[in-house]
Amino acid sequence: MSRTIAFTTRGAPITPRAAEGTHASSAAPAGLSIQGLVKIHPGPVCALKGVDLEIPGGMFGLLGPNGAGKSTLMSIVAGLVEPTAGDVLLDGTNIVDNPAFVRARLGFLPQDFGFYPELSGRAMLEFLLRLKGISGPRGRRAMADALLERVNLADAAKRKVGGYSGGMRQRLGLAQAIAGDPRILIVDEPTAGLDPEERQRFYRLLAELAVGRVVLLSTHIVDDVSTLCPRLAVIKSGLVVADTTPTAARESVDGLVHEGFIGDADLAGFAASHRVLSAVLVEGRTNRVRVFVPPGRPVPDGFTRSAGTLEDAYLVLMRVADHEVPPALARSLPTTTEAAR
Numbered sequence: 640m641s642r643t644i645a646f647t648t649r650g651a652p653i654t655p656r657a658a659e660g661t662h663a664s665s666a667a668p669a670g671l672s673i674q675g676l677v678k679i680h681p682g683p684v685c686a687l688k689g690v691d692l693e694i695p696g697g698m699f700g701l702l703g704p705n706g707a708g709k710s711t712l713m714s715i716v717a718g719l720v721e722p723t724a725g726d727v728l729l730d731g732t733n734i735v736d737n738p739a740f741v742r743a744r745l746g747f748l749p750q751d752f753g754f755y756p757e758l759s760g761r762a763m764l765e766f767l768l769r770l771k772g773i774s775g776p777r778g779r780r781a782m783a784d785a786l787l788e789r790v791n792l793a794d795a796a797k798r799k800v801g802g803y804s805g806g807m808r809q810r811l812g813l814a815q816a817i818a819g820d821p822r823i824l825i826v827d828e829p830t831a832g833l834d835p836e837e838r839q840r841f842y843r844l845l846a847e848l849a850v851g852r853v854v855l856l857s858t859h860i861v862d863d864v865s866t867l868c869p870r871l872a873v874i875k876s877g878l879v880v881a882d883t884t885p886t887a888a889r890e891s892v893d894g895l896v897h898e899g900f901i902g903d904a905d906l907a908g909f910a911a912s913h914r915v916l917s918a919v920l921v922e923g924r925t926n927r928v929r930v931f932v933p934p935g936r937p938v939p940d941g942f943t944r945s946a947g948t949l950e951d952a953y954l955v956l957m958r959v960a961d962h963e964v965p966p967a968l969a970r971s972l973p974t975t976t977e978a979a980r
């Protein structure tokens with residue numbers, strides 16, 4: 640069922656807790672191994688079409704547009720949803736057969752985390768700790784206070800959650816997720832709706848909390864990945880279309896991206912005959928346009944070569960035909976025979 644995907648072991652270190660756990664043999668590979676994962680939701684909607692990923696540890700980014708299958712993948716890894724086919728191994732233990740194994744080692748910040756707005760931050764957190772059945776040596780209240788301190792919410796502990804900003808809510812969500820020192824932390828689109836300052840603050844906190852854990856972060860925001868993740872996968876319509884590093888992704892499109900200016904009236908015509916990655920309106924009059932020019936194709940008049948970015952690489956994967964995606968980027972695109980099945 641599972642395909643082998645080449646990937647580099649650059650990036651995250653393997654942690655000492657790696658082979659811990661009663662069910663894992665000492666020879667078991669550390670980290671998360673996702674093998675041939677398929678999920679067909681009622682409908683039917685095929686949300687995952689055979690996903691393979693090896694995630695040894697540290698922060699791993701899952702980047703993809705809405706509807707790509709990110710939340711489905713995360714709910715399966717969290718042991719909350721059963722896959723239609725495939726396996727997920729955490730430190731060598733198959734969690735599809737044994738969801739309790741992952742639940743005991745999991746911190747999860749779901750995409751839509753519900754809070755009770757009338758509760759204070761501290762009361763909300765204590766309630767969540769009670770639900771998780773977690774208490775510290777000095778009791779649940781002391782544990783909640785320590786966690787609030789950890790996520791820089793001590794000053795807001797007594798304020799109602801309903802009055803928290805988006806960033807404060809997400810930090811409270813992280814506080815419950817890290818309670819009990821989980822081996823694996825799953826955060827699903829945590830920065831959506833945060834303003835730039837809140838986002839930076841959240842990034843810093845998440846980077847601190849990632850030390851010594853497997854962290855799976857899903858997002859549709861390229862900046863999240865370039866800021867936080869030494870490794871990433873790009874997911875599109877239920878398939879992993881790249882499994883790479885931000886640097887390798889940038890390098891794979893370097894020399895193939897060109898930038899120029901196109902007036903509003905001409906943009907649609909230009910886009911019909913070029914592979915436009917992005918068009919940004921400048922001063923309400925013209926557009927700064929980035930195009931992907933496959934090797935051997937002519938560069939549009941007036942355009943100049945521009946250093947490739949992770950955003951360019953992502954947009955190439957989203958918008959350019961599979962056969963034109965640079966091979967170095969499309970390491971895990973399905974082969975023609977696989978796609979035809």
Ligand SMILES: Nc1ncnc2c1ncn2[C@@H]1O[C@H](COP(=O)(O)OP(=O)(O)O)[C@@H](O)[C@H]1O
Pocket residue numbers: 680681682684685686703704705706707708709710711712
């Ligand atoms: N419980 C469900 N029942 C039916 N379809 C679902 C369900 N959950 C997700 N889907 C569908 O599966 C696809 C992937 O969804 P999702 O995993 O939420 O993607 P993402 O998180 O990347 O936006 C979408 O087409 C979505 O509508």
Ligand SMILES: [Mg+2]
Pocket residue numbers: 709710711750827828
């Ligand atoms: Mg989602």
